Protein backbone atom coordinates (compact mmCIF):
# COMPACT_ATOMS: atom_id res chain seq x y z
CA UNK A 1 0.00 0.00 0.00
CA UNK A 2 1.20 3.48 -0.82
CA UNK A 3 0.07 6.64 0.90
CA UNK A 4 -1.11 9.36 -1.46
CA UNK A 5 -1.68 12.93 -0.27
CA UNK A 6 -3.98 15.11 -2.29
CA UNK A 7 -4.76 18.80 -2.35
CA UNK A 8 -8.50 19.28 -2.81
CA UNK A 9 -9.91 22.63 -3.87
CA UNK A 10 -13.49 23.77 -3.41
CA UNK A 11 -14.20 22.22 0.00
CA UNK A 12 -15.67 24.53 2.62
CA UNK A 13 -17.57 22.57 5.28
CA UNK A 14 -18.36 19.22 6.82
CA UNK A 15 -20.72 18.42 3.97
CA UNK A 16 -17.82 18.71 1.56
CA UNK A 17 -15.69 16.43 3.75
CA UNK A 18 -18.42 13.78 3.78
CA UNK A 19 -18.96 14.10 0.01
CA UNK A 20 -15.26 13.53 -0.67
CA UNK A 21 -15.10 10.69 1.88
CA UNK A 22 -17.99 8.86 0.29
CA UNK A 23 -16.64 9.38 -3.24
CA UNK A 24 -13.34 7.86 -2.14
CA UNK A 25 -14.95 5.03 -0.19
CA UNK A 26 -16.60 3.73 -3.36
CA UNK A 27 -13.30 3.19 -5.14
CA UNK A 28 -11.86 -0.32 -5.19
CA UNK A 29 -8.31 -0.61 -3.90
CA UNK A 30 -8.52 2.67 -1.99
CA UNK A 31 -8.50 3.04 1.79
CA UNK A 32 -9.42 6.48 3.12
CA UNK A 33 -7.00 7.63 5.82
CA UNK A 34 -8.22 11.16 6.37
CA UNK A 35 -10.21 13.87 4.68
CA UNK A 36 -10.08 17.47 5.85
CA UNK A 37 -11.15 20.70 4.23
CA UNK A 38 -8.60 21.20 1.47
CA UNK A 39 -6.84 17.86 1.64
CA UNK A 40 -7.16 14.10 1.71
CA UNK A 41 -4.90 11.15 2.44
CA UNK A 42 -5.56 7.71 1.10
CA UNK A 43 -3.80 4.38 0.86
CA UNK A 44 -3.76 2.76 -2.56
CA UNK A 45 -2.80 -0.71 -3.67
CA UNK A 46 -1.66 0.53 -7.06
CA UNK A 47 -0.41 3.99 -8.02
CA UNK A 48 -2.45 3.81 -11.24
CA UNK A 49 -5.49 4.31 -9.01
CA UNK A 50 -4.50 7.95 -8.47
CA UNK A 51 -6.14 9.12 -11.70
CA UNK A 52 -9.42 7.44 -10.75
CA UNK A 53 -9.23 9.14 -7.33
CA UNK A 54 -8.83 12.53 -8.99
CA UNK A 55 -11.74 11.71 -11.33
CA UNK A 56 -13.98 10.59 -8.45
CA UNK A 57 -13.30 13.77 -6.48
CA UNK A 58 -13.95 15.79 -9.62
CA UNK A 59 -17.27 13.99 -10.15
CA UNK A 60 -18.18 14.95 -6.57
CA UNK A 61 -17.58 18.59 -7.50
CA UNK A 62 -14.07 19.32 -6.23
CA UNK A 63 -10.67 19.65 -7.85
CA UNK A 64 -7.93 17.34 -6.61
CA UNK A 65 -4.30 16.97 -7.39
CA UNK A 66 -1.65 14.73 -5.90
CA UNK A 67 0.83 16.42 -3.58
CA UNK A 68 4.20 15.12 -4.59
CA UNK A 69 7.14 15.21 -2.23
Ligand SMILES: [Cu+2]
Nearest residue numbers: 012013015016
Ligand atom coordinates in the same frame (compact mmCIF):
# COMPACT_ATOMS: atom_id res chain seq x y z
CU1 LIG B 1 -19.29 22.08 2.07
